[in-house]
Amino acid sequence: MSRTHTKLVQAICMTAVVSTLASAARAVDINVPGDFATIQAAVAAASAGDRILVGPNTYTTPAGGLVLNVSNLQLLSTAGSATTIIENNTAGMPVIIIAAPGVIVGDVGQGFHIRQLQAASDAIEVQADQVKFGVPTTIQSNRISGNDSDDGIYVDDFIEAGLFIVQNNTFDRNGGTYSFYRGVYFDSSDHPSTNVSTVCLYDSNVDILNNTLNDIDEDGFYFDDDVYKCNVNINNNTVMGLTGYCGVYGTDVFDIFSTLNINGNTFDAFSYGIYVYGIYSHGTCTINNNTVTDFDSDGIEVDYIYYQSTCTINNNTVTGDGTAGEGIYPYDTDYASTTTVSGNTVSGIDYCGIYAYYNYYGSTVVITDNTVSSSTMMDYGIFVDTEYGSNTTITGNTISGFDYAGIDEYYPYAGCTVNISNNTCTADNGGGDYGIYVEDPEYGNTVTVNNNTASNFDYAGIYFGDSYDNTHITCNNNMLTALPTGGDYGIYLGDLYEYSTATFDMNTATGFDYCGIYNDDCYYTSDITITNNTLTGISSGADYGIYVYETAEGSDGTVNNNTCTNFDYAGIYYEYPSYEAGVAWINGNSLTALSTGADYGIYSYEVYTGQATYDGNTITNPDYCGIMLEYVDYGGSATISNNTVTMNTSGGDYGIYNYEVYEAGASLNVTGNTVTNYGNMGGGEAGFWQDDYTEYGSRLNVSNNTFTAHTNGSEYGIYSDGGMSDGCKGFFMNNVVEGYTYAGLYFYYTYDGSETTVTGNTFTPLANMGDYGILSDDGAEYGSTLNISNNTINSFTDTGIYYYYSYDGSHVAVNYNTINGDPNAGGYYGIYGDDGPEYGSTFEAIGNSIGGILGDVANDSAGIYTYYIYDGSQATICDNFIRGRTGEPGLYMSGLYFYYPPEYGSTLTICNNDIAGFWDASVYLYDDVEYGSSFHITNNKFDGGRFGIWTDGYDWIEGTDGSITGNTISNFSEVGIDANAIWGSIIDIANNRIQGNGSMAGVDIQDLVDGAAEVTIRNNCITGVDTGVEVEDIMDTAFVNVNGNDFDGVATTGIVNVMGLAANAIDGTGNFFGAVPTKATGEVDISGELGSAPDNDGDGVIDCDDACPETASGDDVDADGCSCIQLNPTGDADGDGVLDCNDNCPNVANADQADSDGDGVGDACSAAPPGPPPCGLLPCGPGTMMAMPFALLGILVMGRRRVR
Structure with missing residues (x-):
């Protein structure tokens, strides 16, 4: 209220007090019928301030009604309303007309029965211009009755600057079907002020208190138009309608600092209990402690709370007839206004318990601690629409019996704050669509939905529509229980975009049949956080625990530490966790599918240019895939780490699945995971499965994982169908893989400048069933590198490590692996190179331990097998420990098996290997070594077999450079070193220890030495064979030199030149033959024979x-x-x-190696000798001790004793 207005009211009130005192001083009592027979006559005789005391009787008014036209007149009965009756019999006329200021009709115990006998006529008419400040116009303690009459009290125009009281009256029916059309009616007209329109009250005070209105046909209290600068109190009335419209009806606004109080009333059987059209311009409306019953539209409706106005609706009991629209309806709180709806009890509603439709332009709506219920399935418990910087608080409400939404925040828009907390929403037994529904919050809103309980929903416990443009949602600690037959979603969020955020933390959702928490999209630099929620699907299974479509375009998604159970499709479905620079974390979740299984624990389609982390999740019971991430591409980065995946007891296809890592340096890290029980699906299963390539500069890292297949096995442990291509890097390191039936690790390509590293893994197949430990189905090509090292491969039945190509400048290294065939059945190949190295490539196998290689008379087998060494390539096989299964006959069973030994300028180096237990040979060279190639077999230990080194009829020809040096070849049954034709080549066989066991020959060249070949067999020790060295034939300018060898342990002949051509004799000079029976046969020069065994x-x-x-x-x-x-x-x-x-x-x-006494033992290990004693009391020099006095000796001895 303005200061000027306050002073005006104070002045008017002071004038009124003075006037009242003056009137009281001269007032007189006039008695009816004592002084006058009629009341009208008494009025005519009265003066201002007089009292007319009316005795018991029935008084019929004049034809124009009883006109009270004396100011401050008091019309009182002496016996009360029961026996004092004023009635009208003239149609269209009121019973009483108040036509002067300050008139009082009735008082406590002194009221009248004001009886309107005519229909469509008013009981009391008040001339509004006669209602003034001073003594209020008062109608009190009367019985006012009608007979289908018009208004109980009718105010004929706007009251300005007046005081009007209607209190303690009873309105009822004396005939007809209803008493009055309206109880109290305030009429209106245009106000003369230019800034004021039509009004019914202006700058006035109206009290309507403690009245009882019965059988009202239309309205209890009716205000025809605007109320300006007024104070209106409608308190403690009881208003009973028949088919009425409204208990209190304010048809237009209460404006300009007006106050409307409607408190403690009872309204029954109206369409509207209370209807107020508007509260404007710092107006105040208080509607408290009312009881509104049996209405069929709205219990309490206040429209248009505007311009810093305040509306309070508290502690009312509002009960509709079951068909009613709204219980409490504050229609539009606007322009920095405030509406509070608190502590009300609302029931019997069909549409909405509390309906606050608009909250606009910096306004505030508070809805707290209400109880809203319906037995007839109302649509909404609470409905609010908050927009344009407004604030809404909905807390502590208890809502039940709705069939659409317990709480509906329709459209938070443009900088609003909405808080929906600590509410309990229980839908109808048949289900409600939503517990809490928030429609499309957008443009800078803050929405908080915390600590609510929602139950019996059949679509979503909490629903958020599209949220965007700097909107922020917090949804925490809610308890959501779906209808027993299931609800679609626990929490639903539509699109989240344009710098918006949403947080869902510590919620519990139970009984949903589609998804626990669902987000349709998150993009344009927005963030979604889903943490610490407990989500339990319906017992028959829900599709998803958590569903997020994408985090894209710079957005972040966090899905951490949630517990999801009873899903049958995916525990977490995150289709695009990182799209166009988005970032996502999916960490620490516990996901338990139905006991019958689910497709996925976690599913993601694509990480595109952004980052995604899947860490520390526990996933149980999926029967298809534990974690599926189909694509990581265009620079995207994904990490799947430290997860525990336990597939269904019946098995499953994949523990972890990736389709492709693709383009622009994308990367996928799969590390530290534990995956169990995959497999048992009839084939095509793996602990980790990649369905296509890692390509175009991308990176795949599968390391430090444990993959344990189903007890019935899985085809693969780790599988990459395409492998690495186009400059990519792949790492498979330190994994433990168990229970596979075909291959522990399978990958196809290492291609076009790519690198694949396989190190530190342990592969153990299902018993008697693991074909391959490591299978690289296409090897390394076009400048690529394949490194397979330090792995442990157990119990393979076919091949421990298999690669296809080392091709076109590529490099394959298979080093320091432990490779053991099946302990029962054995395995065919420890290492198998199917086609390479070729075209300038390299292959090395260094430091491997290979065992359990079987013998099979129908199939080849070998510790290490290579198909080609071709066209400038290099193969290095050194420092390996290789064991066959001793005594098993085989077909070409060899320690090292070279199908096409070096050709076209290639090089083979075999060094420092320890090979034993092979039926045929330690080294098997199946084809020719030719075209400028070289082989070097040095410092190896070869034990057992038919041959130590076997060529099986193939040649060393056309510029071959070969050396076999420093080897120990023992316990062979036929030939230690077997060679065929040698032509145009240089071969050096030197310093070998060749130890047969009743064998045929130490070195046997079974075909022609020709084409200027140079063969040197020197400094070898050959024992336990019939023939030391045998050469079939030597032609042209070729020569064979056999020098410096020890043949002492040869059984029959030292050197044999089979063809024996004199022109091509063997140079056999300088050998030691010892006790060999025949030193040489054929053309052999054995001059210069050594007299003793060589010691080079x-x-x-x-x-x-x-x-x-x-x-x-x-x-x-x-x-x-x-x-x-x-x-x-x-x-x-x-x-x-x-x-x-x-x-x-x-x-x-002792780095200095000091040795003072030169005894070869350093001073650090022995004490240095003492030096000569100093010269002093004792003489110095030779023999001086002999002259020492005995007394001095005694002193020295005593001195020593004392020290001791």
Whole structure:
């Protein structure tokens, strides 16, 4: 209220007090019928302020009604309304007309029965211009009755600056079907002020208190138009309608600091209990503690709370007739206004319990602690529409019996704040669509939905429509229980976009049949967070626990630490977790499918240019795939780490699935996962499965995982159908893979500059069923690198490690692996290279331990097999330990098997291998070595088999450079080194220890040596064979030199030249034949025969007994001919930088090697000798001790005792 208006009211009130005192001083009592027979006559005689006291009787008014036209007149009965009756019999006329200011009709115990006997006529008419400040116009303590009459009290125009009281009256029916059309009617007209339109009250005070209105036909209290600057109190009335329209009806606005109080009333059987059209311009409306019953439209409706106005609707009991539209309806709170609806009890509603349709332009709506119920399935419990910077709070309400939404926030729009918390929403037993529904919050809103309980919903417990343009949603700690037959969603969120956020935390959703938490889309730099929720689908299974369509275009998604159970399609379905620079985290979730299985634990379609992390999830019971991420592409990055995936007890296809990692440096890391129970699907299963390539500069890392298949097995442990292509890198490291039936690791390509690294893995198949440990179905091509190292491969039945190509400048390394065939059935190949190396490529197999290679008379088998070494390629096979299953006959069963040995300038190096237990040979060269190629077989140990080295009739020809040196070849049954034709090549067979066991020959060249070939067989020790060296034929300028060999252990003949042509004799000079019966046959020059067994290193141990045949000159050796440095070449136990073999104190660090006494033991390991004593009391020099006095000796001895 303005200061000017306050002063005006104070002045008017003071004038009224003075006037009242003056009137009281001269007032007189006039009695009827004592002084006048009629009341009208008494009025005519009365003066201002007089009292007319009317005795019991029935008084009929004049034809024009009883006109009270004396100011401040009091019309009182002496016996009360029961016996004092004023009635009208003239149609169209009121009973009483108040035509002067300050008139009072009735008082406590002094009221009248004002009886309108005519239909369509008013009981009391008040001339509005006569209602003034001062003594209020008062109608009180009367019985006002009608007979289908018009208005109980009719105010004929607007009241301005007046005081009007209607209190303690009873309105009822004296005939007809209803009493009055309206109880109290305030009429209106145009106000003369230019800024005021039609009004019914202006700058006035109206009290309507403690009245009882019965059998009202239309309205209890009716205000025809605007109310300006007024205070209106309608309190503690009881208004009973018949087929009425409204208990209180304000047809237009209460404006300009007006106050409307409607408190403590009872309204029954109207379409509207209370209807107020508007509260404007700092107006105040209070509607508290009313009881509204049996209405069929709205219990309480207040429209248009505008311009910083306030409406309070508290603690009312509102009960509709079951067909009613709204219980409480504040229609439009606008322009910085406030509406509070609190503590009400609403029931019997068909449409909406509390309907706050608009909350606009910086306004506030608070709806708290209400109880809303319906037994006839109302559509909404609470409905609100908040827009344009407004605030809505809906808290602590209890809502039941709705069939659409318990709480509906229709359209939060443009900078609003909505708080929906601590409500309980229980839908009708037949189900309600939504517990809480928030439609499309957009443009800078903040929406909070926390700590609510919603039950019996059949579509969504909480629903958010599209939310965008800097809108922020918080939805936490809600308890959502679907209809027993299921509800579609626990929580639903449509699109989230344009710098918006949504957080869903600590919610519990139960009984949904489609999805626990659902988001349709998240894009344009928005963030969605779904954490710590517990989501339990219906017992028959829900499609999804959590569904998020995408986080795209710079958006972030967090789906962490949720618990989802009873899903039958996917625990978490996140189709595009990272699209166009989006980021997603799916971490720490516990996902348990139906016991009968589900398609996926987690499903994602694509990570596109952004990042996604799947970490620490626990997934149980999927029967198709634990985690599926189909595409990572265009620079996207995904990490699947530390997850535990337990497939259904009946098995499943894939633990983790990826279709493709593709384009522009995309990457997929699959690390630290534990996957169990996949498989048992009849084939095509794997712990990790990639259906296509990793290509175009991308990266795949599958490392540190544990994959354990179903007890009935899985075809694969790890599978990549396409492998690595076009400059990609693939890593398969430190995985433990168990229970596969075909291959532990399968990948197809390493192609076009790509790299594949397979290291540190352990592969153990299902018993007797694992064909391959590692299977690279196309190997390495076009400048690529394949590194397979430090793996453990157990119990393979076909091949431990298989690769197809090493092709066109590529490199394949298979190093330091432990590869063992099946302990029962064995395996065919430890390492198998199907087609390569070729065209400048390389292959190396170094440091592998290979065992359990079987013999099969129908099939080849080998420790290491290569198909081609071709066209400038290199193969290096060194430091391997290879064992066959001793005694099993085989078809070409070999330790090393080269189908096409080096051709066209290629090189084969075989060194430092230990090979034993193969039926046919330790080394098998199946085809020719030719066209400028080379092979070098050095320092190997070959034991057993028919041959040590076997060519099976194939040649070393056309520029071959071959050497077989330093090998120990033992226990072969036929030939130690088997060669066929040699022509145009240079072959050196030297320093080998060839130890047969009643065998045929040590070295056997079974065909022609020709084409200027040069063959040198030197310094070998050959024992336990019938023939030491046998050469079939030598032609043209070729030569064979057999020199410096020890044939002492040969049984029959040392050297045999089969064809024996004199022109091509073997140079057999300088050999030791010992006790061999026949030194040579054929054309062999054996001049210069050695008289003793060779000792080429001069260490005193003959070469045939020397375990270390190349000891450095002067080194001390043991009985086997080995020096310290040969046995321990790198040892440095004390870490002082001096090798143990050269260290004068090997267990104590002494880098300086100080040795003061020159005894070869460093000072660090022995005390230095004492120096000469100093000269003093004792004489110095030789013999001086002999002259020491005995007394001095005694002193020294005593001194020692004292020290002791």
